[in-house]
Amino acid sequence: MTKLSETDLYPPVKAFFEALGYEVKSEIGAADVVALRDGEPPVIVELKTGFSLTLLQQGIARQKVTDQVYLALPRWKGRAGYKAFQGNIGLCKRLGLGVISIASTGELQVHHEPAPFQPRKVKRRQTALMAEFERREGDPNKGGATRVGLITSYRQEALRCAAYLAEQGPTKGATVAKATAVVRATRVMASNHYGWFQRVETGIYDLTAEGRSALKTTTE
Numbered sequence: 001m002t003k004l005s006e007t008d009l010y011p012p013v014k015a016f017f018e019a020l021g022y023e024v025k026s027e028i029g030a031a032d033v034v035a036l037r038d039g040e041p042p043v044i045v046e047l048k049t050g051f052s053l054t055l056l057q058q059g060i061a062r063q064k065v066t067d068q069v070y071l072a073l074p075r076w077k078g079r080a081g082y083k084a085f086q087g088n089i090g091l092c093k094r095l096g097l098g099v100i101s102i103a104s105t106g107e108l109q110v111h112h113e114p115a116p117f118q119p120r121k122v123k124r125r126q127t128a129l130m131a132e133f134e135r136r137e138g139d140p141n142k143g144g145a146t147r148v149g150l151i152t153s154y155r156q157e158a159l160r161c162a163a164y165l166a167e168q169g170p171t172k173g174a175t176v177a178k179a180t181a182v183v184r185a186t187r188v189m190a191s192n193h194y195g196w197f198q199r200v201e202t203g204i205y206d207l208t209a210e211g212r213s214a215l216k217t218t219t220e
Contacts, residue, residue, distance in 0.1 A: 003049075003074070004049065004074040004102065004104060005049065006032070006047045006048060006049060008102075009047045009072050009073070009074070009102050010026055010032075010033065010047060011106070012102050012106045012107075012108045013033055013045055013047070013072050013100065013102070013108065014026070014033070015108075016100075016108050017033075017035040017043065017045075020037070021037050022035035022036060022037045022043065023035065023036050023037070024036075030061075030062075031044045031045075031046070031062060031065075032044075032045060032046050032047045033045035033046075033047065033072075041066045041067065041068055042065065042066045042068065043066065043068040043069075043070070044062045044065060044066055044068065044069050044070070045069075045070045045071075045072050045100070046058050046059055046062065046069070046070070046071050046072065047072050047073075048071065048072075048073055049073065049074060050073060050074075051071075051073065051084075051085075051088040055071060056071075056091070056092075056095065056097075059071050059092075059095065059097045060095060060097075063096065063097075067096065067114055067116075068098070068114050069096075069097055069098065069114055070097070070098035070099065070100050070110075070114065071092060071097055071098070071099055071100065072100040072101075072102060073085075073099075073100070073101055073102070074101070074102055074103075074104075075101045075102060075103040075104070075107075075109075076101070085101070089111050089112055092112060093112055093115075093117055094117045095117070096114055096115060096116055096117055097112075097114060098110065098112055098113050098114040099111040099112045132152065132153050135153035135156075135157070136152070136153045136156065137153070137156050140156075154188070154193070155194070157180075157182040157184070157185070157188055158188050158193070158194055158196060159214075159215065159218055160180040160181075160182055161176050161180055161182055161185050161188055161189055161197070161205075162196050162197075162207055162211045162212075162214065162215045163180075163215060164176055164179055164180050165197075165205065165206055165207045165211070166207055166211075166212065166215055169206065170200050170201070170204050170205065170206040171204065171205065171206075172203050172204050172205075173185055173186030173189060173190070173203055173204075173205060174186065174203075176189070176205070186203070186205075189205040190205075194210070194211075194214065195208060195210045195211070196208055196210055196211030196214055196215075197211060
């Protein structure tokens with residue numbers, strides 16, 4: 001596949017906007033491409049061979065002139081290229097920038113039109129975030145640490161259940177829940193996410209060797 005240069009991108013962009021009734025000229029001031037149509041704000045298109053922070057900064061700078069700003073780039077190559085391109089489209093949406101891709105054949109595709117972005121909040125994610133914050137005891141982690149080994153509220157609750165079983169021996173889930181204030185104690189022990197618990201009878205749980213080892217490591 002032939003690698004497209006910035007000048008290769010211009011003819012398809014020019015033809016596309018001319019077909020929409022615009023007059024199109026290149027290299028007007030700082031803009032790579034400017035398209036005008038009677039009575040409408042100008043359209044600016046920045047031509048680049050790949051996404052970069054500099055390109056995004058240029059796009060944002062052009063928004064001081066008009067809201068109608070597009071970034072035009074060569075079509076991606078391969079699955080990894082597609083994934084990266086899609087991720088950059090998501091970023092451009094947040095910045096209010098339009099995105100155009102151009103294949104080596106000259107085929108042009110508009111992936112996103114310039115428009116103000118309003119983030120869509122996912123209520124269940126907000127609820128989960130707040131619930132984790134409320135259940136977490138203290139602030140046991142270092143900000144910026146990797147996810148491996150983080151102390152979550154779930155792990156704290158599992159440790160409380162483990163500590164109770166270590167002291168009391170096999171116990172009913174309901175009793176553990178009441179004694180430790182871990183409302184979901186039975187579910188925590190039954191799901192056995194860390195391999196710390198074992199069901200010895202219906203509704204009754206005890207520690208495994210892994211659970212005793214984890215508890216010892218945590219308390220040392």
